[in-house]
Amino acid sequence: MSPLAAALAALPPPLPFVFIAGMTDSDSTLDEFRQFRERMNKVIFNAGNLTINRFFALDGRAYEAGTLGVKTKEMLGLVSSMVLRCDDCVTYHVIRCKEAGATDEELMEVFAVGLVVGGSIVIPHLRRAVARLEEMKGMK
Amino acid sequence: MSPLAAALAALPPPLPFVFIAGMTDSDSTLDEFRQFRERMNKVIFNAGNLTINRFFALDGRAYEAGTLGVKTKEMLGLVSSMVLRCDDCVTYHVIRCKEAGATDEELMEVFAVGLVVGGSIVIPHLRRAVARLEEMKGMK
Amino acid sequence: MSPLAAALAALPPPLPFVFIAGMTDSDSTLDEFRQFRERMNKVIFNAGNLTINRFFALDGRAYEAGTLGVKTKEMLGLVSSMVLRCDDCVTYHVIRCKEAGATDEELMEVFAVGLVVGGSIVIPHLRRAVARLEEMKGMK
Amino acid sequence: MSPLAAALAALPPPLPFVFIAGMTDSDSTLDEFRQFRERMNKVIFNAGNLTINRFFALDGRAYEAGTLGVKTKEMLGLVSSMVLRCDDCVTYHVIRCKEAGATDEELMEVFAVGLVVGGSIVIPHLRRAVARLEEMKGMK
Amino acid sequence: MSPLAAALAALPPPLPFVFIAGMTDSDSTLDEFRQFRERMNKVIFNAGNLTINRFFALDGRAYEAGTLGVKTKEMLGLVSSMVLRCDDCVTYHVIRCKEAGATDEELMEVFAVGLVVGGSIVIPHLRRAVARLEEMKGMK
Amino acid sequence: MSPLAAALAALPPPLPFVFIAGMTDSDSTLDEFRQFRERMNKVIFNAGNLTINRFFALDGRAYEAGTLGVKTKEMLGLVSSMVLRCDDCVTYHVIRCKEAGATDEELMEVFAVGLVVGGSIVIPHLRRAVARLEEMKGMK
Numbered sequence A, B, C, D, E, F: 001m002s003p004l005a006a007a008l009a010a011l012p013p014p015l016p017f018v019f020i021a022g023m024t025d026s027d028s029t030l031d032e033f034r035q036f037r038e039r040m041n042k043v044i045f046n047a048g049n050l051t052i053n054r055f056f057a058l059d060g061r062a063y064e065a066g067t068l069g070v071k072t073k074e075m076l077g078l079v080s081s082m083v084l085r086c087d088d089c090v091t092y093h094v095i096r097c098k099e100a101g102a103t104d105e106e107l108m109e110v111f112a113v114g115l116v117v118g119g120s121i122v123i124p125h126l127r128r129a130v131a132r133l134e135e136m137k138g139m140k
Helices: A003-009 A030-047 A050-061 A070-083 A087-099 A104-118 A120-139 B003-009 B030-047 B050-061 B070-083 B087-099 B104-118 B120-139 C003-009 C030-047 C050-061 C070-083 C087-099 C104-118 C120-139 D003-009 D030-047 D050-061 D070-083 D087-099 D104-118 D120-139 E003-009 E030-047 E050-061 E070-083 E087-099 E104-118 E120-139 F003-009 F030-046 F050-061 F070-083 F087-099 F104-118 F120-139
Strands: none
Touching: A030 A050, A030 A087, A030 A120, A030 B104, A030 B120, A050 B104, A050 B120, A050 C050, A070 A087, A070 A104, A070 A120, A070 D070, A070 D104, A087 A104, A087 A120, A087 B120, A104 A120, A104 D070, A104 E120, A104 F050, A120 E104, A120 F030, A120 F050, A120 F087, B030 B050, B030 B087, B030 B120, B030 F104, B030 F120, B050 E050, B050 F104, B050 F120, B070 B087, B070 B104, B070 B120, B070 C070, B070 C104, B087 B104, B087 B120, B087 F120, B104 B120, B104 C070, B104 D120, B120 D104, C030 C050, C030 C087, C030 C120, C030 D104, C030 D120, C050 D104, C050 D120, C070 C087, C070 C104, C070 C120, C087 C104, C087 C120, C087 D120, C104 C120, C104 E030, C104 E050, C104 F120, C120 E030, C120 E050, C120 E087, C120 F104, D030 D050, D030 D087, D030 D120, D030 E104, D030 E120, D050 E104, D050 E120, D050 F050, D070 D087, D070 D104, D070 D120, D087 D104, D087 D120, D087 E120, D104 D120, E030 E050, E030 E087, E030 E120, E070 E087, E070 E104, E070 E120, E070 F070, E070 F104, E087 E104, E087 E120, E104 E120, E104 F070, F030 F050, F030 F087, F030 F120, F070 F087, F070 F104, F070 F120, F087 F104, F087 F120, F104 F120
16 A cells, blocks of 8 residues: 555545545556546546546447457557557556556567657656556566 | 645745645645646746746736637637646636636536547546546535 | 549549549648548448447537537537647538637637647648638638 | 649659649658658658668667567557557558558457547548548559 | 649639638648748738737747747747647748758758657658758759 | 655665656656656666667667757757657756756746747646756755
């Protein structure tokens, strides 16, 4: 558990929102990332905007196996997230790629294409992606 | 007050800058966001670069009522910030939209357009925008 | 009719595809833009990819009246297209904004927000957007 | 041959550069695209900037077979080009994907991921990508 | 004069707008680029939107000599335009850099930084930038 | 030392990775930024992907003195990072610019070009860049 998570855990419920607001992006552990993601997805879903809810459903289906398998599609999602430089998206697709059986070596080749296409501006996101990979290994 | 803010408050003045540097983006409470924003705007203004100072003045005026009202212009600023994926800008325009009388339902419709135009890469920023909305409710 | 369209019209059918490929973006008249758009949308639809077809349906619905009216939503789509610098998208939303009753003065205010948010990099797209507005007037 | 290419072919050598400048992006046939590409690559190479020349060499190697095969890597390059909305890059990788054995159905699935990740702003580039696919079929 | 410009010149005044709309971006000669630019800037200025007009004034002043000279500032504008992949902006700053005395070798070094920072996605814009340089030489 | 760094320093080795994952971007002190950067660069290098390692080597060389000096090239890298809105890249090039002898006034002029080119969306990154400059002064 991170110091921040520990501090949060020690607080009496209900958890004040200001703390949870910080649980985003490159600053949180994978567990905190997942919690924030799930919590906010629920809030968004409950807001009941039909367009947004349909988009989320469509997003979920875009990576289902078709002519291309799940692993390939998740690697496509990963490289897209990398060149568009979205840390949260990269984290999400790294997790999914690993679940779909991608090896570290394969992921490095995905990152290599993203780096050449997107340039040095991609490097900080590459560092954080590799940090997430390391973090995942530490959790096993 | 957040744990970080509390730690800062306990420090003897003058506050070392390295701590304040961390008070940015998705990681800070709205109060910390405002303090960092105001402090740095002052430092930038005092640097005396004419182009930068004129840009800031122009930026302030771009959302004044014209043929379109303030609320509409702020929603235009919000959706632009969303598709360009700038959390700080989104936070700023969410605050301004609320001040101009936008309802949560209207903001969700702004987000819906931003999501369809900008794609799933916008989702993490949507989560953080909705988190800011929640945070604002908690402050009332 | 443009010289290119005239040259095409003088050709015996079937029209070779290579010519039609050129009918895109900033280079074509509004009529050519519409023809290319409709023709390719049909080809894409017929390809039968479920995710793509659902996205197109969702895109069509995102601008329907809700709490915000069609004109406001189209202006949101327009400013998003402007800051993301997509000429075809700008052309499309300029047409839709005019159909929804937006005045030239209102569109200039939308462009003004887009310009300040997106910077001088937006200027060439602003020029082309205004050129489309002029073209539409010439067609009445 | 396109009317523009025919007009060029009728001109006495040396071909004035101003005409060739137009042979770019979405406006040219695949043949013109290739000619412009090869001609300018040669000019760039001859300029002798070491960083640029090394980058071009690295770019060429990034898609060579490794743990992932050429087809997968080219699809990664294609989806990256799609979400970054670069028509020339899309055209290039569509050609390479077809050479590596990708089917139309597979390419549509690559486009589907790009569309969901990148949003409706990607649609005009999707239309042009599919137009290139059609053009390639017409050339067989 | 390009074939398109010749076709336009043969038309009776007033020149229909739809033709001029095509005179943009990578498809036009430098003369056509300048004419379209000047014509549309005038239309935009006459629309009388204060924010837009002030932005244009600010844009003009941003490259005036300060602590850094005009040539350095124009090179900064050029590399920014390159990594943001705006052909018209690149063309504009290439012209201004040459006027400010930048050599071809210096421009290639600017392009090299832009290429490494922005990645292979920048290459088509690099080709067009070098094409503009060639075109300028042919005009002397 | 920041509170987070102090908390980390008090932990028994080996340092759990989850904590280090947080040491990125706008949230860390310059020292933490450097440590994370160096640590992850080593992990990436050791992964042995040839394309990635060559890109890193090329990136290092792109800013070496040529016809343009190091200071000018670093300012080109800085303005590119600013308009592409990459905080880590901005931090890196601010450090390098200062090492190459750039004055604060020169850096503000670089920022001014970046701001006008990239628009108000650049402002949060400008604030963080100036915060880094302040932090560097506090370290002397």
